Amino acid sequence: xxxxxxxxxxxxxxxxxxxxxxxxxxxxxxxxxxxxxxxxxxxxxxxxxxxxxxxxxxxxxxxxxxxxxxxxxxxxxxxxxxxxxxxxxxxxxxxxxxxxxxxxxxxxxxxxxxxxxxxxxxxxxxxxxxxxxxxxxxxxxxxxxxxxxxxxxxxxxxxxxxxxxxxxxxxxxxxxxxxxxxxxxxxxxxxxxxxxxxxxxxxxxxxxxxxxxxxxxxxxxxxxxxxxxxxxxxxxxxxxxxxxxxxxxxxxx
Numbered sequence: 003x004x005x006x007x008x009x010x011x012x013x014x015x016x017x018x019x020x021x022x023x024x025x026x027x028x029x030x031x032x033x034x035x036x037x038x039x040x041x042x043x044x045x046x047x048x049x050x051x052x053x054x055x056x057x058x059x060x061x062x063x064x065x066x067x068x069x070x071x072x073x074x075x076x077x078x079x080x081x082x083x084x085x086x087x088x089x090x091x092x093x094x095x096x097x098x099x100x101x102x103x104x105x106x107x108x109x110x111x112x113x114x115x116x117x118x119x120x121x122x123x124x125x126x127x128x129x130x131x132x133x134x135x136x137x138x139x140x141x142x143x144x145x146x147x148x149x150x151x152x153x154x155x156x157x158x159x160x161x162x163x164x165x166x167x168x169x170x171x172x173x174x175x176x177x178x179x180x181x182x183x184x185x186x187x188x189x190x191x192x193x194x195x196x197x198x199x200x201x202x203x204x205x206x207x208x209x210x211x212x213x214x215x216x217x218x219x220x221x222x223x224x225x226x227x228x229x230x231x232x233x234x235x236x237x238x239x240x241x242x243x244x245x246x247x248x249x250x251x252x253x254x255x
Contacts, residue, residue, distance in 0.1 A: 022045070027063055032069070033070060089121070109145075141174070158181075205227065207223060208237035
């Protein structure tokens with residue numbers, strides 16, 4: 003009996019085509035159209051659409067506003083990845099969110115006793131936050147307010163002792179008692195935390211929490227005040243977009 007390695011005719015052509023599509027999609031972190039992927043792989047458009055539907059159904063790809071990008075099932079195929087690859091994946095996810103929501107997107111976490119801005123993606127008309135005062139301004143921007151809301155009372159007191167609630171604008175909160183708190187159980191179901199011109203004049207933001215074990219993080223959107231009317235809707239969309247792929251990328255760095 004011939005071994006499989008000796009019989010090329012036994013190779014599953016459809017599987018090879020699907021893998022080629024996955025590889026092509028991975029080369030487009032912001033997503034690609036079906037026509038672009040068909041061109042990249044040399045597949046017929048009809049075949050491409052058939053395989054894309056299957057890959058999306060099984061979560062190997064995601065389809066968002068007509069663009070296809072790698073899905074959460076792909077990130078689960080390997081247990082480990084290099085820090086550079088993890089950062090690249092996180093940047094790609096934030097970039098897609100910024101494009102979909104037409105808002106700047108920020109990812110921050112509370113690690114080793116500090117609030118840190120890890121990654122951010124701008125959108126047309128919506129620049130990312132000034133990182134210079136991100137730690138000291140945690141009480142003012144949406145991501146920081148969310149992380150403070152997730153901390154224990156002792157952690158929050160320690161942070162505010164190092165970084166007092168100084169005013170960045172006339173709208174900045176000044177009293178710890180005025181900071182929001184999130185429930186210890188199921189914080190992801192809470193209403194997104196917002197800020198209106200508290201960190202920088204002319205800017206509004208909202209954030210949702212990400213909790214994995216003892217890890218605390220937040221994903222935030224930012225808009226110019228001229229678009230502040232969009233913030234509740236954008237914040238709601240952001241909450242639905244936070245899935246396993248983002249959690250894996252966030253805490254895998």
